[in-house]
Amino acid sequence: MAYTSSSLHLHKHLLLPKTNPSSSYSRPPPPSFVAAAAKINGVNGHSSKKSPNGKAQINGDGKKGVNGSGRKKAAAQHINGNDRIHLSVSTGGAGGQDGFGLRVAFQGAPGAYSEFAAKTALPGCDTVPCRAFADALAAVDGGAVDRAILPVESTMEGTALRNYDLLLRHDLVVVQEINLFVHYCLLAMPGVRAAEVRRVISHPMALAHCGRALARLGVDREPVEDTAGAVEMLRSNRMLDTAAIASPRAADLYGLDVLAHGLQDESWNVTRFLLLSKPPSPVTLPMDADAKTSMVVAHRGGSMMVVLKVLSAFSSRNINLTKLEVINNNDGGGGGGGAAAGHPVMILDTSARGAPTLRAFPHVLYVDCEGASHDPRVLDAIKEIERFAVFVRVLGCYAADSNVYDLQ
Ligand SMILES: O=C(O)C(=O)Cc1ccccc1
Known part of the structure; x- marks a missing residue:
């Protein structure tokens, strides 16, 4: 298979609240979750058909759309322990952020899950519908909005590779994560x-x-x-x-x-979304926040050896990983998966002094670790990885949010 991806089932971690060890988390993902998480090659493909949503939206040229939902506050439930506790999000959002005055681009029409995720993450924000995910990212890249929200993985399908592909092509930083329970x-x-x-x-x-x-x-x-x-x-x-x-x-x-109600094949169906902004990150990590750092590592191949070396760089410093996705494109043929199926992963290299350049890498790892990117242990781990990797780009450092919000 030309374009393969395998994850080490670390998605499961996103469901386990780390910050509140006393909470009895008695609704673990069902056993099939792990198997489902291993099914990669996202199915969130999007045709370029005309949007069914007749409303004004952001499209490729970065024009701003309208969204009547305005400044309504999101109500969320927090799954934590036996019960789903109703949480009315009135001040800070899921990540302690307040979204008033912020415009957040999402893919879809008003009422899309991504819009709920945005309003839960940033209560009070103005959501801006976009025809395609690419349009949402272009909107934040071009300065038409302050943030874009992107679903990047789900418990049922694993990593949304097409959306990762999009993210890596832009000079954007991850500033927040949010997990949403998805009821169909x-x-x-x-x-x-x-x-x-x-x-x-x-x-x-x-x-x-x-x-x-x-x-x-x-x-x-x-x-x-x-x-x-x-x-x-x-x-x-x-x-x-x-x-x-x-x-x-x-x-x-x-x-x-x-x-x-509840049409999904698995009762435990959680989607993880990332909020993206133009760099430098406008979000300051709260002092008491557990941080997470997301990065992409490009290497020369021989995946399993590289995976071991990456694991060792983190484990020798006692750093926990919350995601590890292995992407390989060996022969340039067809294959399932992201928008780049059959092609190398295209990553915008923002490290050089001049204009950022888009570079092609056939062997890539997507890594999320616990800890801030400025934490000396994380910095050291990254330095160690840079010694054997071709290229490393830190995608963002943000407050870890292990809550799962339920907007039913
Ligand atoms: O189509 C939507 O409503 C979206 O926001 C994309 C999506 C679809 C299914 C699960 C999570 C996000």
């Missing part, structure tokens, strides 16, 4: 019964996450740009033989009926 509902026009549904439309990731339920229903599946966009499409075209997979909030927002 089957939505239809008012009055439509489940038996009348012949086709289901949604974001490719949502269709993949609900594969078994859709097979049971025996319906056709059609990918569209995003979940909320699917709902908007149903409503504006008054489609009576079609249902959409989206959130219960999207049902409320667009006035559709919920035909079924």
